[in-house]
Amino acid sequence: MTTAAFIGLGVMGYPMAGHLANAGLTVRVWNRTAAKSEQWAREYSGTGCSTIGEAVKDADVVLTCVGADRDLKAVYEGEEGILAGAAPGAVLVDHTTASAGIAEYLAEAARNKGMGFIDAPVSGGQQGAENGKLTIMCGGSEADYAKVQPVMAHYSRALNLMGPAGSGQKTKMVNQIAIAGLVQGLSEALHFAEQAGLDVARVVDVISKGAAQSWQMENRSGTMIAGEFEHGFAVDWMRKDLGICLEEARKVNASLPVAALVDQFYADVQAMGGKRWDTSSLIQRLRKFR
Template sequence: MSTAAFIGLGVMGYPMAGHLARAGLEVRVYNRTEAKARAWAEEHGGSHHATPAEAAQGADLVLVCVGNDDDVRQVTLGEQGALSGMSAGSLLVDHTTASADLAEQLDAACREHGIGFIDAPVSGGQQGAENGMLTIMCGGAQPDFARAEPMLAHYARAVSLMGPAGSGQLTKMVNQICIAGLVQGLAEGLHFAEQAGLDQQRVVDVISKGAAGSWQMENRHTTMIADEYDHGFAVNWMRKDLGICLEQARRLQARLPVTALVDQFYGDVQVMGGGRWDTSSLLRRLRALGQG
C-alpha cells in the first residue's frame, strides 16, 4: 500500500494521519472543517480534499476516525461518502468507536463493492495517538487484517484481530466498561483519602506499587489531586461510548450495574458543566457532593 486517505482529523485522527505521512505514504485527507485539513496538509505534505469521496479516489487504504455512528455513515455511505470514491480491491478501516451493528453494515456494503473492511476502534487517547502507542482492536476477515496490520502499526503498539466484523467494536465496549469502574474507584479512593486527612500523593505512591495500581492511577492521579480536568478524554465522548455499551448489553442480556451507575454519575458531571472535562472528573463530582 502506497496511498492512504484519512477521513476525520480530530485530536486522534490528526496525529494518526501524520504517522502515516512520516512513514512515507501518500496521504489524502478530508475533514469537516476544511481549515484543519488544509493545516494538516501544510504540515505533513499531503493533500486535502473537499469530500470523502474525492479523498478516497485512488487510495489503497481509507481510514475513518469521526464522532459516532451517524458521522461514520455520512462519510462512508453518504452521497459524497468514501465508498463512492473507492476502487475494488481497496480497504476501508474504521477507527471510530461505534456500534457493532454499524460495523456489520459497513462490512456488507464494502463486500458489495469488492472492498475489504476492518472495524478498528482504538484505546490510548490523544497521548497514545501522538506517540504512536495506541492499542487497536480489530474485527474482520483475516486476509483484510493482514493487509491492514502493517499500516496500523505505524501508530500502534498492539494491533489484534478479535474475530469477524463487529468484534473490534465489542472489544472496545469491554475496554470502556472496565475503565468506567476503574475511574470511579480511583475517584472514590482519592476522595476518601482527602476526607481522612491523608496525603493523597503519598497514598498513591504506596498503593500504586500493589494490586490497586492501574493506567488510570498512574496517568491521572496528579491532575485529579490538583482538580485539573481540561485535558484527556471528554465526558461527553465517554457517555456516548457507555450508551453503546449499555444498549449492546440489553440486547445480549448482559448485566452491567456498575457501568449504568457510572454513566449516571457522568450525567451529573455534564450538569455541572463538565461535558468537555476529562473522564477523571468524577472526583470533582464527589468533592461537590461533599461540599453540599
C-alpha cells in the first residue's frame, strides 16, 4: 500500500500523517479546518486537499483520527464522505477512540462497499504520536490487518490485532479503565506524602524502584508535584473515553465502580477550570478539597 489518505490532523493525526510522508508514502490529507491541511503540506511531502473526496480517491488506505462517534459519521457518510469517495479494495483504518458500536457499524458499511475496515485506537498520547511510538489495538479481519500493518508500523511501537471489528475499541476501553484507577491512586499517594510533610520527590525516587512503579509515576509525578498540567491528554477527552467505557460496561454486564467514581472526580476537575488539563490533574482536586 503506497497511497494513503489521512483524515483529521489534530495533535495525534498531524504527526502520524507526517510519519507516513517521511516513510515515502504518497500522502493526501484533509482536515475540517483547511488551514491545518495547508500547514501540514508545507511541512511534509504530501498534498493538502480541500475535500474528503479529493483526499480518498484511489487511495490504498484511508486513515481517520477525529474526535468521537458523531465526527466519524460526519466524515464517513454522505455524498462527500469516505464511503462514497474511496475505491473498492481500499482498507479504512480508524484511529479515533470511539465506541465499539460505531466500529462495527462502519465495518459493515465498508464491507457493503467492497472495502476493508480496521478499528485501531491508539495509546501513547501526543508524545507517542510525535515520536512514532504509539501502541495500537486493532479490530477487524486478519486479511485487512495484514494489508495495513506495515503502514501503521511507521508510527507504532506495539501493534496487535485483538479480534473482529470493535475489538480494538474494547481493548482501548480496558486501557482507559486501568489508567483511571492508577492516576487516582498516584494522586492520593502524592497528596498523602505532601500532607505528611515528606520530601515528595525523594519518596517517588524510592518507591519508583519497587512494585509501585508505573508509566504515570515515571512520566507525570514531577509535573504533578509542581502543579503543572498544561500538557498531555486532556480531562475532557478522558471523560469522553470513560463515558464510552461505562456505556459498554452496561451492555456487557461489567461492574466498574472505580472507573465511575474517577469519572465524577474528573467532573470536579472540569468544574475547577481544568477541562484541558492533563489527566494527572486529579491531584489538584485533592489539594482543593483537603
